[in-house]
Amino acid sequence: MNAAMPVRTLAFMTVSVVLAHVVVLQGTSVALSLNEPTITRPFITRTIQLTPPAAVNNAATAPAAETERPAGIRKKRPVNLKNMPDSELNSPIDPVEYAQAAPKTVAPDALSETPQPPVVVAAAAPTPVPVASEPKAQDTATAAPKIFVMPGSTRLKYNVTGGKDGLTYHARAELLWLHDGKTYDARMEVSAFMVGSRVRTSAGRVTAQGLAPTRFSDKSRAELAAHFDHDKGRVTFSNGPEAPLLAGAQDQLSLFIQLGALLAGEPGKYPVGTTISTQTVGPRAAETWVVTVEREEKLELPGGDLATVKLVRNPRREYDQKAELWLAPSLSYLPVRLRITQPNGDYVDQQWRATEPPG
Secondary structure: OOOHHHHHHHHHHHHHHHHHHHHHHHHHHHHHHHHOOOOOOOOOOOOOOOOOOHHHHOOOOOOOOOOOOOOOOOOOOOOOOOOOOHHHHOOOOOHHHHHHHOOOOOOHHHHOOOOOOOOOOOOOOOOOEEOOOOOOOOOOOOOOOOEEOOOOOEEEEEEEEEEEOOEEEEEEEEEEEEEOOOEEEEEEEEEEOOOEEEEEEEEEEEEOOEEEEEEEEEEOOOEEEEEEEOOOOEEEEOOOOOEEOOOOOEEOOHHHHHHHHHHHHOHHHOOOOOEEEEEEEOOOOEEEEEEEEEEEEEEEEOOEEEEEEEEEEOOOOOOOOEEEEEEEHHHOOEEEEEEEEOOOOOEEEEEEEEEEOOO
């Protein structure tokens, strides 16, 4: 009996100690759960909106805050064709603007450095056409009636080098010339890979006085056009006031063909120093261009060496552009080189590399 007592006592004490620890631990746990503040983490979602809702573009809504730009980066102003000077529109291509927004329409091989071999096409035999009208008073050519010889339908290809704001770029150009002896169509396109294209067109009639344009257009991202109303003696513009239409007026594309046809008719009547004045219509205005026969010159062009006659239109006012034109007698006096220089030094120089059939 006495020996069993310590064992029972020890067991009882052990159970008591265990129960005491259980009570203490439970109390501590309850105290911690009551005294510790509850931490609730918010569930954050982000919505990535690829296309802004219509309300953002609504002029009635408040304008959104402008996105902050890094220092030194200026906000690009929108192009306003209505206020753009005509001298800017006369430049066939603007690499800075096109690099920003123009469609990518030219094949990747458009800038191949290997020139295509020239393919000279025999032009349809033209028939000289006598002109009944008298020459303009400003002309220094003889006062005899003019004779025009129109080149046959053809397609000329060019390599183009240009300079814009100190940068040099390269492009390709094409002149498509079509006529049936009564009507004509001319199309000049300048294009560059990753830049875009600019197209000028001229359409009208073939008359005893040479070309009589009825419509001229200039298109890059937007199209501007001039309409010739010969019956009423006026030219109207899609963006600008109308102007009186003078006899023999040309547009900025047909003029180059007209000058070539004039020299082809009787080249001996237009020696070096001869001046030819023509009302020249652009995409939004008309003015008189005075072109001088400057010299005969042999050119080394991508398509081969050619003998040419150089004509030049020098600026007469501060913002006039300079136009240099080289006509090749062996190619029916078609333009084989054309260089346009703006007052600020920007230029476009296109040089003949091949002649192909018009089809």
